[in-house]
Amino acid sequence: MLKAQSGICDEPNLHGLSLFCHVMTDDVDVMRRKIARIPSIIDELSDRFSEAMLNGFIAIGSEYWDILYPEHRPEGFGSFPELREGHRDAPEQVFDLLINLRSDRYDANYLAARTLNEWLGYDIEIAEHVHSFRYLDGRDLMGFVDAPDNPRGLRRRNVALIDKQQSDLFEHSSYLFVQKFKHDLKRWDYLGIERQEQVLGRDKVTSEKLPEADIIGVTHASKTRLLDKNEQPIPLLRQNMAWGDTREQGMLAMYFTCQPKAVVNWLKQRYQEDDSNQYDPLLDYTQATINSAFFVPSRAFLALSLERSAC
Numbered sequence: 353m354l355k356a357q358s359g360i361c362d363e364p365n366l367h368g369l370s371l372f373c374h375v376m377t378d379d380v381d382v383m384r385r386k387i388a389r390i391p392s393i394i395d396e397l398s399d400r401f402s403e404a405m406l407n408g409f410i411a412i413g414s415e416y417w418d419i420l421y422p423e424h425r426p427e428g429f430g431s432f433p434e435l436r437e438g439h440r441d442a443p444e445q446v447f448d449l450l451i452n453l454r455s456d457r458y459d460a461n462y463l464a465a466r467t468l469n470e471w472l473g474y475d476i477e478i479a480e481h482v483h484s485f486r487y488l489d490g491r492d493l494m495g496f497v498d499a500p501d502n503p504r505g506l507r508r509r510n511v512a513l514i515d516k517q518q519s520d521l522f523e524h525s526s527y528l529f530v531q532k533f534k535h536d537l538k539r540w541d542y543l544g545i546e547r548q549e550q551v552l553g554r555d556k557v558t559s560e561k562l563p564e565a566d567i568i569g570v571t572h573a574s575k576t577r578l579l580d581k582n583e584q585p586i587p588l589l590r591q592n593m594a595w596g597d598t599r600e601q602g603m604l605a606m607y608f609t610c611q612p613k614a615v616v617n618w619l620k621q622r623y624q625e626d627d628s629n630q631y632d633p634l635l636d637y638t639q640a641t642i643n644s645a646f647f648v649p650s651r652a653f654l655a656l657s658l659e660r661s662a663c
Contacts, residue, residue, distance in 0.1 A: 355524040355650055357391050357409035358398070360608055361508045361589065365405055365454040368484035368593045369461040370604060371468075372642070373449040377475040380420060386472055387412075387420075388654040390451070393471060397464045406455035406464060411528050411646035416448035421657055426514075426522050428612045432529065432645040435623040440631065442531065442623065442640040447479060450530065450646050452606070454593075480642065482532060484593035484604045492594060493601050494540055494637070496552050497559035499590040501578055511587035512608040524650035527612040529619070532595070532642035534602040540637045551633045575622050575632035586614045602638065608648070 375383060390410045398406040412420060414431045435442035451468055453461045469478070492498045503511050516523045540548065545556055553562055553571025561573055578586045591606040609615045622632035649657075 355652060356509075356513055356526070357648055357651060358394060358407035359409040359452055359454060360526050360591075360648060361512055362405075362407045362454070364486055364490060364591075364593075365407070366456045366486045367454065367458045367461050368482075368604070369453045369465050370480075370482040370484065371449075371451040371465060371478050372445075372447040372480035372482075372644070373451065373472075373476045374479050375416060375448040375475060376477050379475075383420060383475060384657055386475065387449075388657065389471065390468060391651050391654065393468060394453070394464065397460070397467060401455065401457060401460040401463075404455040404457040404460040406453070406457075406460050408451065408453040408464065409648050411450040411452070411648045413446060413448045413450070414645045414647075415446055417647060424521060424653075424657075426525065426527070426647055427519065429527065429647050430612070430645065432643045433616045433619055435619060435640075435643070437624050437631070440623045440635050442619075442643045444643050444645075447644050447646075449476065450528075450644070480532075482595055482604055484595040487594040492592070492603055493535055493537065493596065494552075495548070496554060496556055498592050498603070500554070500559045502590055508589050510610075511585075512589040512610060514610045518610065521656075522650065522653060525653060526608045526610065526648045527615070528646040528648050529607040529609075529612075529615055530642065530644045530646065531605045531607075531640040532602065533605060533638045534600060534641050535596075535638045537601060551637075570628075570630040570633060572632055572634040575630075576618070578618075580614065580617065586618050587611050588615055588618065602641075612645075 387410055394408045432444040453464050455461050487493055490497055512526050514522050514525050549556055550568055553573030578588055580586055587609050589608040593604050595604050596602055607615055625631050
């Protein structure tokens with residue numbers, strides 16, 4: 353039996369659909385029952401569209417968690433960190449729920465979203481609706497391979513999911529930070545390939561890191577490396593996808609982790625100047641318009657909370 357919700361550690365898909373929601377009812381028991389049923393509904397739809405590799409999850413926002421499950425708050429689960437320095441600003445947006453769906457068929461995502469929206473009914477309001485997609489061979493719209501150092505295989509589960517030693521109650525759950533970036537592609541394209549590679553610190557074609565001798569200044573690669581100041585690994589799985597049309601474009605970034613404090617420090621490392629007054633230079637060409645923190649509970653926790661509310 354699957355223990356974690358699908359969509360956390362699954363391999364990339366071609367299409368994504370993310371629904372950022374506000375809860376409109378005060379009936380907590382109803383919402384617990386409806387939320388607990390969602391992983392099973394996604395499973396049923398996945399069986400129906402088996403060739404589409406449909407997966408997904410429901411996540412609960414930091415503030416709504418205490419309303420929904422006041423007796424059990426995950427350790428370290430807080431709001432999205434304050435990231436504000438100079439012209440770099442990532443203001444927090446508070447949402448109660450996030451429903452995320454991915455598959456290799458646009459229509460399968462659409463049908464799944466409609467089904468879940470009907471199940472939740474008037475108890476929710478969809479505040480943000482983001483269609484995302486896989487761009488070329490897994491590249492960001494800026495033209496570079498996205499997150500080339502992402503963990504692979506079983507390592508994905510090890511960094512994204514809470515294990516039993518951390519918490520018996522929340523085993524197979526995950527902390528999630530979400531950022532929706534809007535790119536300034538006109539300014540970015542004006543740089544040219546050579547300058548873009550200096551900003552990223554990687555070759556645009558191969559994604560290999562540039563030799564240190566060829567790098568001028570700080571790079572995005574150095575500011576986002578998955579090692580902390582003590583050279584210890586940062587447990588982070590990125591499930592990012594491009595979004596946009598011909599008018600505006602960007603990236604929907606999803607950061608899953610079993611250790612939220614480490615990822616908060618990783619985010620601050622990008623936005624805040626270091627001792628050399630350096631920050632992630634890529635932030636000069638993109639702005640995060642949505643910044644939210646969620647928790648993705650395991651199937652077992654959702655089932656257990658439903659049993660307790662029924663008692």
